[in-house]
Amino acid sequence: IPPPAKKPLTKIVSHLLVVEPEKIYAMPDPSVPDGDIKALTTLCDLADRELVVIIGWAKHIPGFSSLSLGDQMSLLQSAWMEILVLSIVFRSLACDEELVYAEDYAVDEERARSSGLLDLHVAILPLVRRFKKLRVDKEEFVTLKAIALANSDSMHIENLEAVQRLQDSLHEALQDFEGCQHPEDPRRAGKLLMTLPLLRQTATKAVQHFYSVKMQGKVPMHKLFLEMLEAK
């Protein structure tokens, strides 16, 4: 008979797999000539649509919707770029030195250079290499993504205990999953959690990149993306 305490924890990982959003497409405008403006416009539009998806996804994380609306907002405002970056990293795992921003938008170094995305490219690749080395699987990716949201270190949390409970349940889910799936490596959960500082560092660079794009004012940005950038 399996220990009853383990059942709900495994459930969290399977639930996170079920609520994982559908594939997303960049759909760059074919009538616009290639170059910096087109690449950045495509990425900003993609990010805006992905943010809507992320907000919907967050509501399906067990325990997230029980937080106050203010705390839900604070966590998302802190962690949204980490979640975007983590998704790019996971999509890029099957590729060689290419970043898969969307199913139809993979960028290699040469294309990144010619379209003004080299800084972003260079910032995200180390995280892809680290994830490849760890051979991160989908269950681990969805759990880490939820942990990144719960662990976003927002300065404006009203109910710290409730956020701590969310962190604990996701952390336990990861440990439980690793205990079952990777018993050969008792440090695997720790190794995965140790990627989070690099994720935060990478997301910070990405926010700075898009903030400077906003300040230059050459690329149209949708309202939600602007709102989230301003919250940073």
Added chain:
Amino acid sequence: KEKHKILHQLLQNSTSPVDL
């Protein structure tokens, strides 16, 4: 919340809380 209107609205769109 006024400043972050879209996020606020999207979070308020009803979905029943998930409690496993």
